[in-house]
């Protein structure tokens with residue numbers, strides 16, 4: 001007795017051995033797909049981040065070493081985020097465009113040591129620099145758009161002068177991509193790329209990141225004034241709106257775009273890729289990382305397998321690259337799998 005409507009068709013034939021599965025795999029994750037986000041702080045010692053097990057804030061010196069290691073593993077770029085000392089935070093976040101700020105110094109150090117063996121992506125947004133933790137200037141409980149964009153232009157220029165290769169606006173203000181492109185071009189940085197966080201959702205999965213850079217306490221201190229980012233980040237219920245956001249950013253001069261978070265928004269990644277044929281990055285954000293880590297630490301899932309499966313899912317959805325806090329481990333796994341000539345799933 002054979003079962004199935006078409007007994008001659010057996011989908012399982014091609015799954016019978018590791019080599020057949022490898023032969024017909026439609027998606028492959030390589031080390032070139034991984035972008036490593038890093039937190040830099042002023043202290044000389046590394047400090048573990050409680051809500052992100054396995055991730056730490058590092059000194060400038062340590063960041064340079066990690067960047068070297070990432071380059072050796074084949075990771076094409078790092079993305080830098082600063083932990084700004086409280087006394088340098090202000091209402092208008094002006095430390096963001098201080099050419100001697102932590103991020104600018106880090107960019108220069110990484111560049112001096114790593115030369116062009118690794119790309120440097122610098123975030124443009126004010127949240128690490130403001131006392132209220134918002135990505136823009138706050139007037140009353142309103143995050144104001146155009147005055148913020150003025151500051152973002154200065155921030156982008158300072159980062160380009162320091163040597164950033166890619167400017168990544170993550171603030172979600174309207175019109176910022178065009179304004180930043182103009183500022184960069186005026187300053188002679190026409191080769192500096194813009195990777196815009198075009199479809200960035202107002203997500204609870206950013207929680208651990210805000211703890212990492214110290215903006216969660218700042219946001220909480222606004223009570224009863226505005227503590228959420230829903231007036232500028234996107235509503236998770238919307239998909240067509242993401243297409244409009246991406247269309248605008250491309251028109252304004254974005255070279256690449258980002259969908260963020262990653263796993264809960266695979267449909268958006270796919271739509272953007274299909275609609276625009278533009279290079280779209282996915283960000284496996286802090287909360288996604290920590291969920292996998294916490295479940296693994298509790299013994300419920302296997303960290304490495306769950307991590308690789310998540311990353312593969314984003315690649316399959318259409319991402320050209322993925323920002324992940326697990327980039328180093330993932331790159332090591334890919335290297336290992338290659339040397340064993342077997343896929344991660346065996």
Ligand code: PBG
Nearest residue numbers: 125127170205206209285286287
């Ligand atoms: C802020 C910024 C955030 C992240 C990257 N840039 C947090 C936020 O919008 O509140 C989140 C990254 C993560 O959660 O890993 N401009």
